[in-house]
Amino acid sequence: MKLLNEVTKNNVLQSMMDQLAQRKDNIIEANKKDLNAFSGDDQALYDRLIVDSNKVDDMIRAVREVKDQPDPVGKVITDDTLDNGLKITNKTAPFGTIMIIYESRPDVTIEAAVLAFKANNKILLKGGKEAHESNEELVKCWHQALKDNGLSTDWIQYLKMDRAATQEFLRNPDQPLDLIVPRGGERLIEFVKQHAKCAVLVSGRGNNFAYVAPDADIEKVIPVLVNAKTDKISGCNALDKIYIDANHPDLKAVSRKIEKALTDKKVEIVASQEVIGHLETTQLIENESVWFEEFLAKKAAIGMVDGLDDAIDHINKYSGGHSNIILTENLDDAGVFMEQVDSAAVYHNASTRFTDGGQMGVGAELAISTDKLHHRGPLGLKQLVTNKYYVSGTGQIRE
Known part of the structure; x- marks a missing residue:
């Protein structure tokens, strides 16, 4: 796709905001069809599917935030x-074509496309069948905004393919494809990684841990854990696992307080053999696979570790590399934890729910990357570019 100037891109985004506002009722009606057709008992998936008036307003806000940011291309x-006279300039450049494969969330149709478009990338949207009606209506908004500004609708394409067709497309795309971002659970991510022939940027998997140190301030511990677990159970930044240090001077009482604070919020507690005797729950973790699992539900696992190093080892083994917390008043221990825990975001005495583009000052995000190449953490506008070298000479040759 050709390079567009910033004025043109911003005009499209202004038109997009207008379209979302004008078509709000149509978008909500389309979403009701998806909600009525939803089958299954996955509450997290259902929650991510909902589009109401506030959600449309959030979409408009996301477009405005991106419109107001500087153009990231050509910096x-x-x-x-x-010494030989060659002038070498390294500038930011678009990826080219980015494919987003996502489940349930219709707002990705807006947030992903607006970021990719402002960064001068063509985007292919492959949404889940459960959000088909909503996505179709939102793509109509995009196409009208592009047409209003004399641009081809090819900039933003919505792909309607089943699993078999998607698999074939990943293996043999019918157009250039530079990057794929799967947004969803582990099954989706593994499916894309298995079949894609281009770069895949892994995002979205949580399975986040909190370590409660022996000196942790319970007045901070409880609100942080409750917020991280219950504020949005469907978020990839939600808390799933809690390790309490075996050396805590008031181990039983602290364990019970943490458990009660969570069960008061209707969170189901499962526990390891080492700690279950201190708790009310009788649900014992009998399979190690539970520690690898992302719950996306009102469920939390509580275990025990023996010291800071043991906590770090366990978290690095089991977590999804997304967001992990240490709760301690010891700044040195906090520093060691934050340096040695291998995840996109590490926290000291704060909720994992802040791993979010808007909360971290990035603005609208394409995803939360847990990859180390080319970026880890919230993928905002500045992260949706690659680089390119411009080399100017006066006839130099290499000898």
Whole structure:
């Protein structure tokens, strides 16, 4: 796709905000069809599917935030002149074509496309069948906004394919494809990684842990754990696992307080053999696989570790590399934890729910990347570009 100037891109985004506002009722009606057709008992999936008036307003806000950000394309990263006279400039450049494969959430149809478009990328949207009606209506908004500004609707394409067709497309795409971002559970991510022939940026898997140190301030511990677990159970930044240090001077009482605070919020507690005797729950974790599992439900696992190093080892083994917390008043221990825990975001005495583009000052995000290449954490506008070298000479040859 050709490079567009910032004025043109911003005009499209202004048109998009207008379309979302004008078609709000149509979008909500389309979403009701998806909600009525929803089958299954996955509450987290259902919650992510809902589009109401406030959600449409959030979409408009996300578009506005991106519109107000500077164009990320063509920014000079380095500019050098070598001894041989070659002038070498490294600038930001679009990826080209980005494919987003996502489940349930219709707002991804807006947030993903607006970021990719402002970064001058063509985007292919492959939404889940459960959100088909909503996505169709939202893509109509995009296409009208593009047409209003004299641009081809090819900039933003909505792909209607079943699993078999998607698999074939990933293996043999009928157009250039530079990057794929799967947004969903582990099954989706593994499916994409197995079949894709281009780069895949892994995002969205949580399974986040909290470590309660022996000196943790219970007045901070309880609200942080409750917020991280219950504020949004369907979020990839939600808390799933809690390790309490075996050396805590008031181990039983603290364990019970944590359990009660969560069960008061209707959270189901499962526990390891080492800690279950201190708790009210009788649900014993009998299979190690539970520690690898992302719950996406009102469920939390409580276990026990023996010291800071043991906590770090366990978290690095089991977590999804998304967001993990240490609760302690010891700044040195907090520093060690934050340096050695291998995840996109590490927290000291704060909720994992802040791993979010808007909360971290990035603005609207494409996803939360747990990859280390090319970026880890919230993928905002500045992260949706690659780089390109411009080399100017006066006839130099390499000898």
